Amino acid sequence: MASQFSKGNGNRLNSIGMMPLTRQLVASSGDLLRRRNVMVALAIFAGLQFIPARRTNPPVSTDFIAAAAVPAAEARLLRAACYDCHSQETRWPWYARVAPASWWIARHVREGREHLNFSKWPQGRPWEAKAKLESIAEALRNDSMPPGGYKLLHADAKLTSAQRLRLGAEVQTEAAALRLPSPPGGLSGIR
Numbered sequence: 001m002a003s004q005f006s007k008g009n010g011n012r013l014n015s016i017g018m019m020p021l022t023r024q025l026v027a028s029s030g031d032l033l034r035r036r037n038v039m040v041a042l043a044i045f046a047g048l049q050f051i052p053a054r055r056t057n058p059p060v061s062t063d064f065i066a067a068a069a070v071p072a073a074e075a076r077l078l079r080a081a082c083y084d085c086h087s088q089e090t091r092w093p094w095y096a097r098v099a100p101a102s103w104w105i106a107r108h109v110r111e112g113r114e115h116l117n118f119s120k121w122p123q124g125r126p127w128e129a130k131a132k133l134e135s136i137a138e139a140l141r142n143d144s145m146p147p148g149g150y151k152l153l154h155a156d157a158k159l160t161s162a163q164r165l166r167l168g169a170e171v172q173t174e175a176a177a178l179r180l181p182s183p184p185g186g187l188s189g190i191r
Contacts (some may be wrong), residue, residue, distance in 0.1 A: 062121045064078075069168065082118065
């Protein structure tokens with residue numbers, strides 16, 4: 001019994017089987033600090049929900065699939081892999097309503113639409129349409145679109161090599177079918 005009270009071991013029990021009071025206070029203050037940190041984090045997370053992300057789907061003016069008469073199989077691939085970020089027909093998932101993910105997703109969609117928007121296809125502007133088609137073909141060749149993170153969350157957006165080739169062939173067919181007038185600025189702009 002005397003060994004319980006000898007010097008050296010601060011974690012031993014006192015004579016009634018409990019830790020010394022100072023140890024109990026230190027342990028409980030650590031628990032309180034953790035609980036307080038969790039509560040502060042939850043309060044911040046809840047507060048962030050009052051700062052909404054701007055999720056929009058403006059009306060479609062000229063849809064690429066309709067304008068180019070894309071076959072149904074390729075149209076399904078385009079819609080699954082491209083349209084959520086590159087059209088005004090975005091399917092907003094549930095997590096696009098939870099900050100801070102909602103802000104990142106809304107920004108990503110906005111930037112995607114600025115770069116390429118299938119819902120505002122440049123009908124009557126063949127040079128612009130050709131440049132966009134070439135950009136799409138390059139993204140398909142390089143497997144740079146859709147981004148990896150998007151493919152992780154959207155299994156239907158993962159294109160196989162055969163699907164990429166088929167979609168790339170459709171894009172090239174559409175580009176070849178464009179009737180290109182003289183380039184903007186006349187022939188002097190071509191080198």
